[in-house]
Amino acid sequence: ETGVTQTPRHLVMGMTNKKSLKCEQHLGHNAMYWYKQSAKKPLELMFVYNFKEQTENNSVPSRFSPECPNSSHLFLHLHTLQPEDSALYLCASSQDSLAGSYEQYFGPGTRLTVT
């Protein structure tokens, strides 16, 4: 157990649905991240938040909408997704948001399938 929880663990949604992924960290960290992990591809950093402020958006399509109400919670709102968006979505946290300067603690991930 890394202190980072994610819900739901599995999600199947149609292309017209709207759903949200939730992440919570109990480590007192200031930075939180969303990653996408697809088969046979490197981990893709999607968004970075530091002290609730978004500091990085790596050209992610607008059908993915992050929300960070406080340093402990991070959401990823999903709408009108495409089948190629099916992947494992990982949340991570670290002491600070200079990604790569501090070790990141990953949650168990949400396995998303878009039908």
Add this chain to the structure above:
Amino acid sequence: GQQVMQIPQYQHVQEGEDFTTYCNSSTTLSNIQWYKQRPGGHPVFLIQLVKSGEVKKQKRLTFQFGEAKKNSSLHITATQTTDVGTYFCAGLGANDYKLSFGAGTTVTVRA
């Protein structure tokens, strides 16, 4: 932007043998991290290397950072079944401070 390449993509190892996985960046890195992801699990931080030529050991795992800070390696001795998983490197660009993950080396062990 920088690219981080990892080789090999797959490593099939006989239990008790040694192996090495390599990580190469197209640009100079500020530091490099290594993570391990067990099958069905999530990445877990192993180590961070910062200094040119740095070598760190964790039991049977030896991590190296190249002199030019553009490559790194992970060497595992006397492989055990507990070493099964995918090992990722993640490099922080020295100029743009962008973190890039390699695609990982997936290790399987023959008993």
